[in-house]
Amino acid sequence: MSHASAVDQAPLLVRPSHDGDVGAMLDIYRLHIMRGVEPAFAHDPEALQPDDIKRRRRNMRKHRLPHLVADRGGAVVGYAYAVQFRKRPAYRYTVKHSIYVHPDHLHAGIGRALLPALIDACAAAGFRQMIGYIDAANAPSIGLHVACGFRQVGYLPSVAYKFGQWTDMIMMQRSLGAGGTIAPDVWPAVVPDGDIR
Numbered sequence: 001m002s003h004a005s006a007v008d009q010a011p012l013l014v015r016p017s018h019d020g021d022v023g024a025m026l027d028i029y030r031l032h033i034m035r036g037v038e039p040a041f042a043h044d045p046e047a048l049q050p051d052d053i054k055r056r057r058r059n060m061r062k063h064r065l066p067h068l069v070a071d072r073g074g075a076v077v078g079y080a081y082a083v084q085f086r087k088r089p090a091y092r093y094t095v096k097h098s099i100y101v102h103p104d105h106l107h108a109g110i111g112r113a114l115l116p117a118l119i120d121a122c123a124a125a126g127f128r129q130m131i132g133y134i135d136a137a138n139a140p141s142i143g144l145h146v147a148c149g150f151r152q153v154g155y156l157p158s159v160a161y162k163f164g165q166w167t168d169m170i171m172m173q174r175s176l177g178a179g180g181t182i183a184p185d186v187w188p189a190v191v192p193d194g195d196i197r
Contacts, residue, residue: 009073010072010073010074011072011073012070012071012072012077012109012110012113013070013071013072014068014069014070014071014113014114014117015068015069015071016066016067016068016069017057017067017068017069017079017081019054019057021069021076021079022050022053022054022057023050024069024075024076025053025069025076025079025100026049026050026053027102028076028078028079028100028101028102029100031102031103032100032103056081060081060082060083063084064125064126065081065082065083065084065095065122065125066080066081066082066118066121066122066125067079067080067081068080068081068114068117068118068121070101070110070113070114072105072110076102077101077102077105077108077110078099078100078101078102078105078110078111078114079099079100079114080097080098080099080100080114080115080117080118081097081098081118082095082096082097082118082121082122082127082130083095083096083097083098084096085129085131093126093127093128093129093184094127094128094129094130094131095122095127095129095130095131096130096131096132096133097115097118097122097130097131097132098132099111099114099115099118099141101114107140111140111141111144112144112147115144115145115148116148119148119149119174119176122176123176123177126177126184126185127176127177128175128176128177128178128179128180128184129173129174129175129176129179129180130150130173130174130176131153131171131172131173132145132150132171132172132173133156133169133170133171133172134169134170134172135160135167135168135169135170136155136167136168136169136170137167137168142170142172145172145174148174149174149175150172150173150174151172151173151174152170152171152172153171153172153173154170154171155168155169155170155171156168156169156170156171
């Protein structure tokens with residue numbers, strides 16, 4: 001049995017990332033750049049470095065933003081994280097997210113495990129909306145997001161240039177927790193008999 005197939009048979013664990021995962025996450029990211037953009041960008045001197053990921057993780061923790069990995073048999077096969085949607089204070093309850101799955105482990109349930117865990121972690125941290133940008137041609141990712149409660153809220157034509165052609169992006173969104181139904185940090189009022197309205 002090959003290493004890849006042995007890993008595929010192991011149970012999948014979604015957990016918070018740690019510094020020991022940085023090398024594997026960087027490898028996954030670089031594979032996505034090579035396969036998802038263009039090979040020329042894989043060796044860009046300005047490309048993401050291990051210290052960049054460590055710095056991002058520290059900053060995310062400071063802002064209660066989750067950074068998760070999918071661990072199968074001790075190997076990191078995917079990761080997901082959320083960042084602030086916009087930096088201005090008015091947007092502090094909204095996050096945008098990214099999910100990266102190792103190309104050798106696509107269609108193996110990694111995204112189906114990571115996305116709900118990320119949604120739950122963001123809701124538990126008090127965020128109210130989650131936004132994702134997805135390549136309009138990526139039907140599996142769009143289907144995953146629909147299955148996890150996202151809906152399309154925007155269409156951005158010709159915003160990415162990959163492999164010599166323009167591609168479109170879909171903007172998808174879902175509410176977290178109470179969403180936009182009540183103000184943040186406001187608890188429902190308690191009526192005199194102790195029942196919550």
